[in-house]
Amino acid sequence: MVVIASPFPVRRRCYDRWMTRRAWLLFAAVSLLWGVPYLFIKVAVAEVPPVTVVFVRVALAASLLAPVAARRGALRGLRGRLPQLALLSLTEITVPFLLISMGEQRITSSLAGLLIASMPLFVALLALRFDAAERVTGTRLLGLLVGIAGVAALLGIDLGGDAELVVGGAMVLLATLCYATSTLLVKRFFSDVPMLGVVTVATAISSLLLAPFALALTPARLPSLEVTLSLAALGVLCTAAGLLTYFALIVEAGPSRASVITYMNPAVAVALGVAVLGEPITAATVAGFALILAGSWLSTRPSTPRPAPTPTRR
Numbered sequence: 001m002v003v004i005a006s007p008f009p010v011r012r013r014c015y016d017r018w019m020t021r022r023a024w025l026l027f028a029a030v031s032l033l034w035g036v037p038y039l040f041i042k043v044a045v046a047e048v049p050p051v052t053v054v055f056v057r058v059a060l061a062a063s064l065l066a067p068v069a070a071r072r073g074a075l076r077g078l079r080g081r082l083p084q085l086a087l088l089s090l091t092e093i094t095v096p097f098l099l100i101s102m103g104e105q106r107i108t109s110s111l112a113g114l115l116i117a118s119m120p121l122f123v124a125l126l127a128l129r130f131d132a133a134e135r136v137t138g139t140r141l142l143g144l145l146v147g148i149a150g151v152a153a154l155l156g157i158d159l160g161g162d163a164e165l166v167v168g169g170a171m172v173l174l175a176t177l178c179y180a181t182s183t184l185l186v187k188r189f190f191s192d193v194p195m196l197g198v199v200t201v202a203t204a205i206s207s208l209l210l211a212p213f214a215l216a217l218t219p220a221r222l223p224s225l226e227v228t229l230s231l232a233a234l235g236v237l238c239t240a241a242g243l244l245t246y247f248a249l250i251v252e253a254g255p256s257r258a259s260v261i262t263y264m265n266p267a268v269a270v271a272l273g274v275a276v277l278g279e280p281i282t283a284a285t286v287a288g289f290a291l292i293l294a295g296s297w298l299s300t301r302p303s304t305p306r307p308a309p310t311p312t313r314r
């Protein structure tokens with residue numbers, strides 16, 4: 001799961017101070033919860049079709065988020081926005097979750113996490129056409145080019161031209177493009193409503209869309225205990241608990257600091273892939289990831305405002 005662009009309304013407080021201990025704990029928790037899904041997906045797709053993995057994940061998350069959202073009044077203001085919610089469900093959940101799961105049938109979980117880190121680059125690319133307020137120029141444009149070079153290094157050098165691996169990497173990149181599209185949709189249609197309610201409804205819609213396919217394609221045999229636990233972790237921990245923890249982090253530390261979580265998730269994904277699954281890590285992987293991080297940071301940093309003119313003395 002990537003960072004969602006618009007949080008639910010937060011209390012006004014000064015975010016210019018140092019992060020509190022609670023904020024650091026929440027930050028660490030979200031880094032883990034949103035860095036570990038790639039490991040669980042890799043384990044689950046070894047026995048279960050990707051559509052089943054995604055359906056179980058979102059159905060569990062929706063069932064857990066719904067009572068929380070109702071109790072907090074987060075579902076108010078969503079009436080009349082069903083078409084926009086359905087489109088967000090496709091671009092933020094259904095399509096990217098499926099693409100990542102299918103991609104991890106071909107590539108390592110650590111590489112999937114690294115490619116997802118390019119999401120800010122896709123936001124910058126889409127902004128060139130669809131969002132004038134987010135368009136990149138100067139240093140930010142240079143960062144966009146640097147990040148694209150990092151993605152090319154991962155796909156062209158690290159994958160070694162293997163067609164099957166390139167297809168898997170392309171699926172994950174397409175999922176990242178979907179995530180970037182969803183951030184623009186959120187900014188345009190849902191910036192005035194609680195994001196907790198939006199995500200709850202979006203996961204419910206995704207569950208309904210995927211249910212027929214999951215019923216038709218899920219094998220009759222029961223999965224192993226390892227896969228069952230991975231599916232439960234994806235729904236309960238990585239999606240439902242991850243979202244709630246992220247919202248708490250926004251309240252505690254502010255949206256800007258919370259968004260830094262985007263740069264931590266891939267590191268966690270790589271560490272777990274190497275330590276648990278024994279996935280290899282190459283010099284090209286490190287170089288490509290460094291370029292993606294540098295490019296994402298440069299292309300999304302705020303532009304330096306011009307200094308106000310000094311008033312002349314009479």
